[in-house]
Amino acid sequence: MGLVASQSFKNIISTYIGFFIGAINTLFLYTNFLTDEYFGMVGFMLSLASVIMPLMAFGVPNTLIKFYSSFKSRVTLHSFLTLMLFLPFVFIIPIVIFTYLAHDTIAQFLAERNTIIKFYLWHTIIIAIALAYFEVFFAWAKVHMRTVFGNFMKEVFHRVGAMLLLVALYFNWLSLSAFMWGLVIVYVLRMVVMCLFAFSITLPVFYLKRVNHLNRILKYAFLIILAGSVATILLDIDKVMLGKYLPDLKYIAYYNVAVFITAVIAVPQRAMHQILMPLSAKYLNAKDFPALNDLYKRSSINLFIVGGLVFLLIVLNINQLYYLIDPAYRTGLFVVLLISIAKLYDALLGSNNAILFNSDYYRIVLILGVFLVVIMIVLNRLLIPVYGINGAAVATFIAIVLYNSGKLFFVYKKLKIIPFTINTVKTAGFLLVFLLVFYFWDFSFHPIINIGLKSTLIVLVYSAVVYLFNFSTDITDLINKTFKIK
Numbered sequence: 001m002g003l004v005a006s007q008s009f010k011n012i013i014s015t016y017i018g019f020f021i022g023a024i025n026t027l028f029l030y031t032n033f034l035t036d037e038y039f040g041m042v043g044f045m046l047s048l049a050s051v052i053m054p055l056m057a058f059g060v061p062n063t064l065i066k067f068y069s070s071f072k073s074r075v076t077l078h079s080f081l082t083l084m085l086f087l088p089f090v091f092i093i094p095i096v097i098f099t100y101l102a103h104d105t106i107a108q109f110l111a112e113r114n115t116i117i118k119f120y121l122w123h124t125i126i127i128a129i130a131l132a133y134f135e136v137f138f139a140w141a142k143v144h145m146r147t148v149f150g151n152f153m154k155e156v157f158h159r160v161g162a163m164l165l166l167v168a169l170y171f172n173w174l175s176l177s178a179f180m181w182g183l184v185i186v187y188v189l190r191m192v193v194m195c196l197f198a199f200s201i202t203l204p205v206f207y208l209k210r211v212n213h214l215n216r217i218l219k220y221a222f223l224i225i226l227a228g229s230v231a232t233i234l235l236d237i238d239k240v241m242l243g244k245y246l247p248d249l250k251y252i253a254y255y256n257v258a259v260f261i262t263a264v265i266a267v268p269q270r271a272m273h274q275i276l277m278p279l280s281a282k283y284l285n286a287k288d289f290p291a292l293n294d295l296y297k298r299s300s301i302n303l304f305i306v307g308g309l310v311f312l313l314i315v316l317n318i319n320q321l322y323y324l325i326d327p328a329y330r331t332g333l334f335v336v337l338l339i340s341i342a343k344l345y346d347a348l349l350g351s352n353n354a355i356l357f358n359s360d361y362y363r364i365v366l367i368l369g370v371f372l373v374v375i376m377i378v379l380n381r382l383l384i385p386v387y388g389i390n391g392a393a394v395a396t397f398i399a400i401v402l403y404n405s406g407k408l409f410f411v412y413k414k415l416k417i418i419p420f421t422i423n424t425v426k427t428a429g430f431l432l433v434f435l436l437v438f439y440f441w442d443f444s445f446h447p448i449i450n451i452g453l454k455s456t457l458i459v460l461v462y463s464a465v466v467y468l469f470n471f472s473t474d475i476t477d478l479i480n481k482t483f484k485i486k
Contacts, residue, residue: 009478011151011271012306018155019264021163026260027325029166031253036328038176040249042183043256045120047239048110049127056095056132058088059224061139065277066358067217068143069285079207080217081140087221088132099125110244123184130187137191140198147274153194155270161186224357226366237373238392241380246388250328255389258332258339261314261321265343268306272299273354280354292355293417300350300419301427301472307347308431309462311340313455316438320447320454335393342400350419352407361414368406372399423471430465434458 030039064084071077099106099121107118138150165182168174174182211217239259242252276299283292315337322330356365376399383391412418438458443450463479470476479485 007145007147007275010148011274012268014148014152015155015267015271016264018152018159019267021156021159022260023264025159025162025166026257029163029170031257031326031329033166033170036250036253037248039256040243040252041120042180043239043252044243044249045124045180045183046127049124049131051237051240052095052124052128053131053135054225055091056088056128057135057225058091059221060084060087061135062224062277062357063217063221064136064139065143066220066281067213068278069282071212075207075209076212078205079209079211081204082206082208083211083214083217084136084140085204088136091225092129092132096125120180123180126184127187130184130191134187134191134194137194137198141194141201142274142278144201145275145278146201149197150194151271151274153190153197157190157193158186161189220362223363223366226370237376238380238396241377241384242389242392245381245384251389254329254332255335255392257325257329258335258389258393261318261336262339262343264314265307265310265340266346267310269303269347272303273351276351276354277358280351281358284355284358289415289417292415296351296355296411296417296419297421298350298472298474300348301421301423302474303347303350304344304424304427305466305472305475307344308427309459311344312431312434312438312458312462315340315435316458317451317454320442320450323447332389334390338393338397342397345401345404348419348424349404349408352404352411352419355411355415356407359415361410364410365407368403368410372403372406375399375402426469427466427471430471434462 030042034042064081067080068077071080103121107121110118110121134154138154141147141150162183165174165179165186168182169176169179239252239255242255243249246252276295279295280292283289283295318333318336322333356362376395379395379398380392383395385391387394408418438454443453445453466472467476467479
């Protein structure tokens with residue numbers, strides 16, 4: 001776990017920096033410098049781009065990681081990498097042509113309730129392409145176990161860019177139209193920088209010879225398109241459907257703020273996932289199942305403990321946090337509470353996704369995902385018109401819990417490994433006690449002071465208990481090393 005711990009720690013730091021900047025943008029700058037309608041438009045545009053991104057990428061990021069270590073000769077490896085660089089154009093070119101020819105029809109369908117959506121279709125397409133190739137170049141770096149810079153670009157760069165654009169908009173240095181195009185440029189620039197970094201590690205050498213096991217690779221890539229689309233749809237389809245079924249885009253803004261708050265729980269998982277993917281692929285290709293099992297268990301308890309702390313900091317401070325922003329956004333309180341639980345369950349699964357996507361059982365992700373996307377779309381269609389953003393939260397919660405439970409069961413069924421240990425039970429009980437003790441108690445000061453004091457107390461008590469009871473040897477060793485205790 002040395003490499004995992006080292007890169008994960010650096011990735012967690014950069015990811016939290018990104019989320020801190022994103023928090024300033026989401027909770028204060030967007031809410032004050034843009035109208036609720038245009039804030040909702042930005043959320044809709046980025047969510048729709050994320051939904052179609054897996055199709056644009058043609059499954060290349062996961063395919064590159066899965067098969068890279070299986071090529072041993074220089075010629076076959078470069079032939080494979082050449083294929084990976086150009087494969088996304090198989091979908092990008094037809095989608096761009098189709099969008100050009102059917103622009104008005106597509107725009108009219110999306111803008112059924114909110115007319116401004118139709119003016120930003122090309123923005124969405126360009127961002128989707130930039131997102132797709134960013135992931136391709138990031139995967140290029142990951143297979144060389146170089147994840148830190150890529151994670152910084154993924155989590156920090158575009159948020160700093162958005163912050164600068166929002167400030168420029170506030171001082172009237174940019175028009176609203178220029179601001180929206182500025183967001184597009186930020187994502188394109190991020191892709192270009194990631195490309196330069198990836199090629200600085202290994203320059204591409206273009207070979208057009210037939211790639212070994214081409215049918216197997218293309219079959220995997222095609223299925224990963226669908227599986228990746230499923231995972232993205234589970235995260236973003238709720239926002240897209242809110243834009244279609246609610247009469248005002250401001251509700252997407254309220255929902256975005258709530259979901260952004262809960263996304264902080266996923267930061268450790270996202271950071272660790274960057275290195276878990278290539279390591280899991282390596283162990284699976286080498287059939288080193290004891291190492292895979294150890295990685296599964298240790299990643300699970302570490303993410304559960306760290307994610308659990310973030311979960312507590314959010315849930316136990318959420319009422320005070322909402323006092324600091326526009327009261328209208330408080331309608332997202334239920335969304336925060338429900339999605340936070342789903343995110344914590346995500347963290348509990350550790351390297352489950354990395355195992356499934358890099359194993360011969362990746363098809364199950366597709367089967368489970370398609371089934372659950374149908375459920376999620378139906379639930380959103382039924383619940384959003386009646387319960388608004390709370391209905392979207394319920395639909396998302398049910399879909400995520402079912403999806404994760406299915407993946408957990410399948411890994412156990414096929415590989416006979418589970419991520420849980422006795423320390424998982426201890427940690428879960430400890431989290432429950434913390435919730436019962438601290439949720440209904442606050443200091444009687446200004447919300448910022450309350451959040452600061454309560455968070456400090458939570459972190460100190462939580463860390464002490466985790467250390468004293470040795471819930472995770474990795475975390476205990478990290479504390480010992482950091483504070484030179486032993």
